[in-house]
Amino acid sequence: MKVGVMLPLFSGNAAEVTTFARRAEGSGFDGVFGFDHLLPLRQPPERPSFEVYASLAAVAAATATITVGTLVTRASLRPAGLLAKMAASVDGISGGRLTLAVGTGDELSKREHDAFGIPYREREVRYAHLADTVLALRALLRGEAWEGSELVPAVGGPILPPPHRPGGPPLWVGGLSEAVVRTAGRLADGWNGWGVGEEGFARRALRLRAVAEEAGRIVAPTWGGIALVGEDPADTARLRERRRAGNLESDVWTGDADGLVGFLSRLEEAGATWAVLLLAGPSDRLDLVAERVLHRVRQTS
């Protein structure tokens, strides 16, 4: 199983983002990923959030081997042709290290659309738009034209320079709903379940496989989410207490380093090829996970 970490794009410090990426690369993580938010989620709009493609391009230039990815880029934020152009560019700058995860966004991101003058679509339309966007990206990133649909206008292409790899970067679709899992199974290279527990992950991974098999495809299940990792049970309890005092969200995996090894192993048994962690708590958690978790998870594969 590969293990990635989320970049600190809500930190407000550009140098910290590239430094973090270099640290992650140096300590053996397989990937660094960025949210695609114009305003930070679940925080006041005055809090910082870096633009994802500029950040990933800088990270790509500052690193050499690590995967750089979106998790997830919102299909409805940019015209599909521009999105493909940006993605191909970051793939080129990174020498073929991009993973492009796409999602619909949800009600939480509506305020970003409103604040930046970008139309917001209702849920059912978002699902259909996501599927068409994935089809358009697929075509464009392997050098073909996108013929156009009602929701995603035609793009002539070809995108040049093309992505580094002939077929384009791996495309993941992120989201927990049945509609999104189906889209991933029918059209994508990977599916990402963000913040979902192991049972929910296993159930969706099975569903994903069924849909993919029906279409004669293989699609990789991947996990992503917030992880609050303690050194030991006592440290974990302290971190949990502090986080609760801050009244922060609840869909957080919490446990110590040994517990994380168990959790990731069970995700892997359910088929996960990647786990991407948003490491909560103190900044030394990157080192903690690198030292206590990475090699043990790799041994199981």
Added chain:
Amino acid sequence: MKVGLVLPMFSGDAGRVLRVARLAEDLGYDGVFAFDHLFPPGAPRDRPSLEAFSTLAAVAAATEHVMVGTLVTRASLRPTGLLAKLAVGLDGIADGRLVLGIGTGDPIDRPEHEAYGLAYLDRRERREHLIEVVRALKAVFAGAPWPGGDRVPAVAGPLRPGPSLPDGPPVWIGGQADEVVRIAAREADAWNGWGLSIPEFARKVHVLREEAAGRSVQATWAGIAVVGRDEGEAGRMLDEREKRGMLETNVWAGSAEALTWWFEGLETAGAAWAVLVPAGPADRIELIAERVFPRMRPRPSQA
């Protein structure tokens, strides 16, 4: 006068762009700039063009003190709110070294809009749109919401992190028409004229100053330069371009020595920047730095 370089975006080779940017910084250029085209204008669609903002972000991460800029970004390519967010993101990575050159684009760009399914505006609409885009950018850069206009929807932001400078990165408006020069005089921090002779440039600077009526706005020049080791080589380079069907009339051509004098003329005409697209062999970047920079008056970056 500062001297900048346009990066080889149409090479399609991001690694080469990064090498040129680092070299330009080492050689003492003041800035490196990128076109914003989805494919090269006037060329078949199957020619490469690197994406401007992500490429400049990589350039910013790979350099330390050279200015990085768009020359120009097309106001109508991206939703204005996204453009603002992208520009501020790039400015943050560049630690305040961004120059945001912006323009309307012109009919030669129309195939790009059509190929990418993006709306294309007519000339009058493009100019009205540019004014609103620049006003919206300036507002949200400074932390104020843009209430929305006839052509650019409301952008409340806020942009966080905000730009490095309190009012945002310098905004240059690029364009040739007197009307666009006047828009720059009223709305922007600088105007950029492409491929102009010194008399034409001087005349536009006059238009700019008159319209600005005391408001501080810089004049900047940019264009293709065919620079030879001597006049003979410059002539041969021009012949070579002609043989390849490149028949532009607005190209500067001459020896490195002549470029020195020409720069003096530009500066006298009021140019704060000259941004070159160096034609011909790749070593012209070094040639200009070696032969021209030592003979120029002390430049602001060296003062």
